[in-house]
Amino acid sequence: MNNKKYKRLTKKYLPRKLNIKNLLYAFVSGGLLGLLGQVLIKVYSMAPTISNIEAGNLMMVTLIFLASLFTGLGFFDNLIDLFKAGIIIPITGFAHSTTSSAMEYRKEGLTSGIGANIFKLSGSVILYGIVSAYLFGIIRYVFFGG
Amino acid sequence: MTIKFDNIYIKDKAVGGGPFIKDGPIKKYLNFKYEDFLDGENSYEECEIKELERVINIIRERNNIDLVISSDLSNQLMISNVANRRIGLPYLGLYNACASFCEEIIVASSLLKNRNIKNVLITTSSHNLTSERNFRYPTEYGSLKKDYQTFTVTSQTGMLLSKEKTNLKIECATIGRVIDYGIKDSNDMGSVMAPACAYTLYEHLKDTNRTIEDYDLILTGDLGKYGKEIFKELVLEEYGIKLNNYDDTACLIYNKEDNRVLAGGSGISCMPTYFLTKVIDRFNKKEIKNVLLLATGALFNTTLVNHKMAIPSICHAVSVVRE
Numbered sequence: 001m002n003n004k005k006y007k008r009l010t011k012k013y014l015p016r017k018l019n020i021k022n023l024l025y026a027f028v029s030g031g032l033l034g035l036l037g038q039v040l041i042k043v044y045s046m047a048p049t050i051s052n053i054e055a056g057n058l059m060m061v062t063l064i065f066l067a068s069l070f071t072g073l074g075f076f077d078n079l080i081d082l083f084k085a086g087i088i089i090p091i092t093g094f095a096h097s098t099t100s101s102a103m104e105y106r107k108e109g110l111t112s113g114i115g116a117n118i119f120k121l122s123g124s125v126i127l128y129g130i131v132s133a134y135l136f137g138i139i140r141y142v143f144f145g146g
Numbered sequence: 147m148t149i150k151f152d153n154i155y156i157k158d159k160a161v162g163g164g165p166f167i168k169d170g171p172i173k174k175y176l177n178f179k180y181e182d183f184l185d186g187e188n189s190y191e192e193c194e195i196k197e198l199e200r201v202i203n204i205i206r207e208r209n210n211i212d213l214v215i216s217s218d219l220s221n222q223l224m225i226s227n228v229a230n231r232r233i234g235l236p237y238l239g240l241y242n243a244c245a246s247f248c249e250e251i252i253v254a255s256s257l258l259k260n261r262n263i264k265n266v267l268i269t270t271s272s273h274n275l276t277s278e279r280n281f282r283y284p285t286e287y288g289s290l291k292k293d294y295q296t297f298t299v300t301s302q303t304g305m306l307l308s309k310e311k312t313n314l315k316i317e318c319a320t321i322g323r324v325i326d327y328g329i330k331d332s333n334d335m336g337s338v339m340a341p342a343c344a345y346t347l348y349e350h351l352k353d354t355n356r357t358i359e360d361y362d363l364i365l366t367g368d369l370g371k372y373g374k375e376i377f378k379e380l381v382l383e384e385y386g387i388k389l390n391n392y393d394d395t396a397c398l399i400y401n402k403e404d405n406r407v408l409a410g411g412s413g414i415s416c417m418p419t420y421f422l423t424k425v426i427d428r429f430n431k432k433e434i435k436n437v438l439l440l441a442t443g444a445l446f447n448t449t450l451v452n453h454k455m456a457i458p459s460i461c462h463a464v465s466v467v468r469e
Contacts, residue, residue, distance in 0.1 A: 001341075001384050003328035009383075010329070010337040013375045015293045077288030084290060097287060104284035107189055121287065 022084050029086030037063065037090075060091055067095035072103065097121035147321040148353035154255040154316040156466070157265065157308035159422045160204040162197050164273070164300035166407065167419065170400050175423035177204055183275050183300065190285070191225065194218070194273040194302070198229040201304040202269060209306055211235055211267045215254055217246035217414055218271040219298075220280060221447075225271050235267075244339075244367050245322070245443030246270060247418045248462035252319045254307045265308045272413030274298040281332070281448060295333045296370045296412035299399060303418040313469055314429060317436070320353060320463040322346035324445065326456040332446060335412060336373015339442035339459040340380050343369065346461040347440060348385040354465075358387060361465075362434035365425070367417040367441040368396040370409035395420040417441050429468050436467045 001009075037059050044055035067087075070076040076096050079087060087093060101120045105113040119126060140146065160177045163170075168179035178200060180193075187193040202214065215238045216226035223239040230237040242249040250268035257263050275285045277298040283289045307316065325342040332338075343366055351357065358364070369377050374394040381387045395417045396410035421439060428434050442461045450457065 001327075001380070006327040006337075006341065006380075007329075009379060010334070010340075010376050013372050013379075014334065014337070015372065071286055074286065077286060080288030080290070088288075088290070100284040100286035100288075103286050104279060121283070 025082065026084050026086035029083035030089065031086075033063075033087060033090050033092065063091055064095040067092035068099040071096050071099040094122050094125055148318055148350060149252070149256070149321070150318045151255045151316050153309050153311070154258055155308055155310060155312040156305060156314040156316070156426075157310055157312055158205050158209055158306040159426065160201045160304045161419055161422050162201050162302045163419065164197070166274075166297070166400055166404070167299060167301045171398065172420060172423040175427060177201070183273070190273055190275040190279070191220065194220075194225050194271055194276055195229045195232075197302045198225060198269060198271045199232055201271075201302045202229065202233050202267065205267055205304050205306050206233070206235075209265055209308075211265050211306070212263045213238065213254075213257065213266045214269065215240060215250045215266060216269045216271070217241060217250060219243070219277045219414055225273075225276070226269070229269075229271075242460055242462070243443030243445050244412060244414050244416065245441040245460050245462050246414050247367075247421075248319065248439055248441035248464045251305075251307070251316060251464045252321060252462060255316050255319065258307060258309055264310075265306055267304055267306050269302070269304045270414045270418050271302045272299055272415040274300045274413075277413060291408055292333050293408060294336065294370065294372045295408045296335055296368060296396060296410055297400070297407040298413040299411045299416045299419060301415045301419045303415055303422055305418065305422060311469075314426070315467045315469050317465045317467045318354065319465070320346055320350040322349070322461040322463070324458045324460050326458045328456045330451075330454055330456055332444075332451045332457060335368070335444050336370040336409065337376055338444045338457045339367075339369055339461065340373055340377040342459040342461040343367075343377055343440050343442045344381045344384055346463050347381060347438075348387065350438070350463045350465075351387070358389060358391070361436055361438045362391060363425070363428075363437045364389065364392045365417065365421065365437060365439055366392075366394045367439075367443070367461075368410070368412035369394045369442060370396045370412065372409055398424070429466075432468070434468070436465060439464045439466065 040059040041055045044058045045052050102114050102118045105117040162178045163176045164180050185193045213236045217240050218225040226239050254266040254268050327341045329338045399411040399420050400407040440463050444459045446457045
């Protein structure tokens with residue numbers, strides 16, 4: 001049996017179903033997380049010294065903090081099992097992957113453990129986030145005048 | 147390549163099980179259980195080392211051991227190395243991934259032909275979270291799992307092989323070849339290992355002039371729920387062998403209704419844990435007379451997977467007979 005034929009054979013048995021339940025859970029949980037973010041912005045911007053932009057930043061810091069805290073307490077991975085992409089795609093997923101890496105390598109020391117490995121999973125988000133920010137910044141500057 | 151053995155017997159065994167195993171269908175046969183993945187230690191690795199030592203000590207208290215052969219899934223056999231440093235007996239470390247159990251039987255049985263080696267202990271160890279860290283993601287990371295992924299068994303086993311006659315004999319063994327059919331997905335271990343398994347089964351039957359009906363039970367290692375079906379169809383199409391009396395230990399080691407274990411068990415300890423508990427029990431109850439063990443291993447590390455190379459696999463067969 002050649003590789004192609006074998007691949008076809010394995011495809012026949014491997015599960016491929018589209019999981020409607022997962023989609024629904026992710027849709028609802030992602031939406032609720034968005035709602036929570038919006039509520040936080042509204043609450044923060046009620047303070048007279050905080051502008052709308054600052055309130056948005058504070059909202060993100062709050063979500064990052066909560067996701068990291070729940071990861072540290074050990075139940076955020078169970079939430080992901082339930083809600084899947086709904087809480088992985090928002091900034092909570094980024095915070096979770098960073099914190100879980102830090103926890104994993106804590107035993108290997110502050111520099112060669114946490115320092116070297118904390119962005120093991122989330123490093124590409126940071127790198128390509130910065131690269132694309134530059135790229136789109138240049139495009140905006142050149143074509144739309146900044 | 148098939149080797150015959152004349153006077154190699156299974157003299158003693160010990161099995162310790164952790165989470166999921168201790169509640170599974172084989173729980174009543176375990177020598178000891180531990181409640182969680184740390185069992186009072188600081189790291190998962192230290193926990194695994196401790197449990198492996200416990201297994202070796204149980205057998206050591208009852209028997210003389212001339213040599214220990216160990217295998218586990220950590221990088222460079224860290225678990226076996228540290229446990230054996232504390233045990234302090236002559237030691238060999240072997241690695242063929244999850245095919246190691248049969249590999250160890252083959253090496254131990256061959257070494258037992260020496261006059262001054264009388265008892266050889268072979269051990270296996272796997273731990274769900276140390277393998278998760280070694281092969282996949284950080285343990286706290288909630289990665290999205292595929293339905294066909296397997297769930298590494300947390301258990302440690304020891305089996306003492308001896309020239310002293312008992313009722314269970316290692317009769318012959320077939321050494322497999324490294325095979326790949328171009329599968330690159332490290333989550334899909336069943337598809338990776340099924341071809342090696344089919345090949346070794348075919349070679350074994352050809353070398354020994356036997357048919358499937360000559361065995362009361364044929365057990366594969368850890369192909370999983372989907373790999374098992376792929377294997378069945380592959381041996382039928384490729385070699386014209388129709389399997390009956392066949393099962394896969396990955397599908398038997400956990401509770402069937404538990405969907406957290408996805409496609410079933412895997413890991414070095416998966417097959418020996420089931421074999422040394424349930425199968426030995428069936429031997430002793432005289433329900434079966436001979437068993438063919440097909441331990442399958444996917445021979446990859448993270449570098450190979452990240453370089454997107456096809457994953458090689460191997461399978462060794464061992465036939466065990468009740469006398």
